Each structure stands twice: as structure tokens, then as C-alpha cells.
Amino acid sequence: MSKSMVETAYQVLKTHQEPIPFVQLWTEVSKEMGFTPTQAEDNIAQLYTDLSMDGRFLNMAGNTWDLRSRHTYSESVTDTSTIAIDDSDEDEEDIDEELDADEEKKLNEE
Numbered sequence: 281m282s283k284s285m286v287e288t289a290y291q292v293l294k295t296h297q298e299p300i301p302f303v304q305l306w307t308e309v310s311k312e313m314g315f316t317p318t319q320a321e322d323n324i325a326q327l328y329t330d331l332s333m334d335g336r337f338l339n340m341a342g343n344t345w346d347l348r349s350r351h352t353y354s355e356s357v358t359d360t361s362t363i364a365i366d367d368s369d370e371d372e373e374d375i376d377e378e379l380d381a382d383e384e385k386k387l388n389e390e
Contacts, residue, residue: 285327286334290337291312306320310323
């Protein structure tokens with residue numbers, strides 16, 4: 281049975297011993313898998329998704345990828361506590377007011 285793309289990517293990163301750009305990783309994975317250019321084009325997004333979802337991989341600066349096991353916790357986790365979230369409904373209220381005004385205008389024209 282042949283290896284999956286994500287397992288192949290794991291082996292590629294394991295042999296490199298350092299982070300590599302996604303394009304290089306994809307080139308090596310698609311070559312190892314024996315993909316035609318069309319198959320490579322059809323599968324590139326799937327590998328990116330699989331890498332993102334698999335906890336063994338770490339997406340680093342510059343779209344480089346490495347094995348998470350080679351990095352400390354602080355290197356591999358993003359602190360989201362400082363991210364500002366705008367949960368106001370101002371935009372929705374503005375749209376509702378515009379719709380109400382348009383409806384009222386149409387009623388007055390009739």
C-alpha cells in the first residue's frame with residue numbers, strides 16, 4: 281500500500297532536519313508520489329489542508345513547514361489573548377436602517 285501525501289510530507293521533513301518552504305515540500309512530495317502535473321495541481325490544496333490539520337506539522341514564518349516536535353511549545357503556539365475582536369452589530373444595524381428607509385420610500389411612492 282502506498283503512503284499518503286501527509287505521511288510522505290512527514291518523511292520529507294524528517295530527512296531535511298530543518299524547516300523548508302511549502303513549494304519545496306510540495307515538489308518533493310509530488311515527485312515521491314509520482315504525480316503527473318495535472319495530479320499535482322489537483323492535490324496541492326489538499327496537502328496544505330492536511331498539513332494544517334495534522335498536529336505533527338508546524339506552519340512557520342514565510343510559509344515554511346517543519347515538524348512540531350522540533351520546536352518548543354512557545355514557538356509552536358500563537359497567543360490569541362491579545363487579538364481584538366469586534367463583536368459589535370453596528371454594520372448590521374446600518375444595513376437594517378437602510379432597508380427600512382428604502383421600504384418606507386417605496387410605500388410613500390405608491
